[in-house]
Amino acid sequence: MADTDRDLVLQTAALARLQLDEREAQHLGPQFEAILRQFRQLEGVDVGDAEPTTGATGVRDVLRADEVRPSLEPGVVLANAPHRVGDFYAVPKTVGGPD
Amino acid sequence: MSAEFERDGTAWISASTGTRWVPVIGLEVHAQLATQSKLFCACEVRFGAPPNTLTCPICTGQPGTLPVLNATAVELAVRVALAVGAEVAAESKFDRKNYFYCDIPKNFQISQFDRPYCTGGGIQLPSGRFVRLTRIHIEEDAGKAIHDRGDETLVDLNRAGVALIESVSEADMESPEEAVEYLEALKEIIRYVGAGEADMEKGQLRCDVNVSVRPQGEPWRTKVEIKNLNSFRNAREALEYEIPRQIEAYESGDETRFPRQETRLFDVRAGVTRTMRSKEGASDYRYFAEPDLPPLALSESFVERQRGLLCELPEARRRRYREELGLSEYDARVLTAVREVADWFEAAARLSGRPKETANWIANDVLGGLADPKIEATSIDELPLKPFDLAELIALVAEGTLHSTGAREVMGEMLRTGAAPRALVAERGLEQVEDEGRLEVWCREALEGREQVVADVRAGRIKALGAAVGPVMKASAGKANPRRVREILLRIIGEDE
Numbered sequence: 001m002a003d004t005d006r007d008l009v010l011q012t013a014a015l016a017r018l019q020l021d022e023r024e025a026q027h028l029g030p031q032f033e034a035i036l037r038q039f040r041q042l043e044g045v046d047v048g049d050a051e052p053t054t055g056a057t058g059v060r061d062v063l064r065a066d067e068v069r070p071s072l073e074p075g076v077v078l079a080n081a082p083h084r085v086g087d088f089y090a091v092p093k094t095v096g097g098p099d
Numbered sequence: 100m101s102a103e104f105e106r107d108g109t110a111w112i113s114a115s116t117g118t119r120w121v122p123v124i125g126l127e128v129h130a131q132l133a134t135q136s137k138l139f140c141a142c143e144v145r146f147g148a149p150p151n152t153l154t155c156p157i158c159t160g161q162p163g164t165l166p167v168l169n170a171t172a173v174e175l176a177v178r179v180a181l182a183v184g185a186e187v188a189a190e191s192k193f194d195r196k197n198y199f200y201c202d203i204p205k206n207f208q209i210s211q212f213d214r215p216y217c218t219g220g221g222i223q224l225p226s227g228r229f230v231r232l233t234r235i236h237i238e239e240d241a242g243k244a245i246h247d248r249g250d251e252t253l254v255d256l257n258r259a260g261v262a263l264i265e266s267v268s269e270a271d272m273e274s275p276e277e278a279v280e281y282l283e284a285l286k287e288i289i290r291y292v293g294a295g296e297a298d299m300e301k302g303q304l305r306c307d308v309n310v311s312v313r314p315q316g317e318p319w320r321t322k323v324e325i326k327n328l329n330s331f332r333n334a335r336e337a338l339e340y341e342i343p344r345q346i347e348a349y350e351s352g353d354e355t356r357f358p359r360q361e362t363r364l365f366d367v368r369a370g371v372t373r374t375m376r377s378k379e380g381a382s383d384y385r386y387f388a389e390p391d392l393p394p395l396a397l398s399e400s401f402v403e404r405q406r407g408l409l410c411e412l413p414e415a416r417r418r419r420y421r422e423e424l425g426l427s428e429y430d431a432r433v434l435t436a437v438r439e440v441a442d443w444f445e446a447a448a449r450l451s452g453r454p455k456e457t458a459n460w461i462a463n464d465v466l467g468g469l470a471d472p473k474i475e476a477t478s479i480d481e482l483p484l485k486p487f488d489l490a491e492l493i494a495l496v497a498e499g500t501l502h503s504t505g506a507r508e509v510m511g512e513m514l515r516t517g518a519a520p521r522a523l524v525a526e527r528g529l530e531q532v533e534d535e536g537r538l539e540v541w542c543r544e545a546l547e548g549r550e551q552v553v554a555d556v557r558a559g560r561i562k563a564l565g566a567a568v569g570p571v572m573k574a575s576a577g578k579a580n581p582r583r584v585r586e587i588l589l590r591i592i593g594e595d596e
Binding site: 015054055059060061062063064065066068072073074077078083085086087088089090091092093094 | 169172250252254256
């Protein structure tokens, strides 16, 4: 497996918060490459005349009025939380997330 | 910081090398839009509610739910865009910005990546610089993670999904002072167009700063991002720490210390910035089009309707107040800081026909009344005193019925009760004494036994006259016109010479 494949696998795994060991990375590398190869076929399609699009349905501007409706009770939203402190979700200490 | 710098304009001159270092600063500002409900669901937006009481299946990211865009959020966002002269895109779209953090329940934030709703425009700073805007986009807020209560991080999702706009400036600023001016101007615009309160204490305006330094005239160097600055003061202090830190790192010659592309956090207590993590590239966020939201196509008529709702913006008002009404820069600034105050001033100035006096009364007394806990008013429109009454009071002074001391007293009462000034003047017997005979008697009495005053005035020390004016004002219970008193005193001293 080329180093770039391996790096791509490890980078993707890191972004997905997955821990892969070297053996797993070796195993997944060729699979990754096969998937990417499949998609690269699209690069061969001539799209010179096609208008860029932002959606396939043609639907536009689905808006709702700015009206408040009742929220859920904390007991309901927190019912499936693995761990809670009072009416807060509680998670292992993590300081400083992304934007 | 050990090294010393002398500042000259925007340059920081190193004492050890003499190099003129110039900062390069750009800002990303998140502002909360003044909607009743969240951006994509009907949960109420309310600051300070008990934790996790304002959430629903949509804003907590439950499977099978679909977001629907809040029309008011779009209107408010467009108003800000028009106010800063940005170009509103005929079509824009939403994207998912993917990352894992406990405050983002869906594991992605709905934002706008490559097709924001507006681009361009800019903000004129009072000190002269024009700061260009790259873009503004609409996005949802994250929840709140609390780290300082116990061993765990606590998460409140009330804020998750609240409507924000993020304004991204070009790196056009060169000093901490300009960065603060920009923030103030942007805040003012957001408030003026009614798009949001932009109250930093409530987290409604938050900013990230991008900053690098370079020797004057040289190309840009690596920029550092400082995140989550939640007051103007924090923004200034973070820059005042970070700029010399970067310069020192370069001047050390030690390449391992050179600034690298990273995100830093400002530690408010210690007054320093610290490395948080190395910066993600855009690709790390794996942006892709939000499949659950159709594109947003804003018609020209929609945009024009929003344009029609814009008022005259603060910078334009200040210019008009200076140039057409003859107000000082300071007064213009005080009057325009809050839109309601500016509107109130204009109403009173139109009625009185005396803009300068009107401005003085508002700056010195009316705004003071707002700060008085005995007068329960949080905005100028809630005061018992109305623009018409201030205009009346100014007229009473101008026509000579009321002198300035009496006017102050009347103003105090008007602020508390909203009583009409003419009625108050009559009720309290505050009309100025115009009777020349009585004024002259008081003046002659005041000069008796004050030979030194007479001598001083005759010797040309006119200032000494004040010692005789006081007793006359006292004798008249404040009802004499001080200008007239001075004239009479001078005449008497002159006669007896």
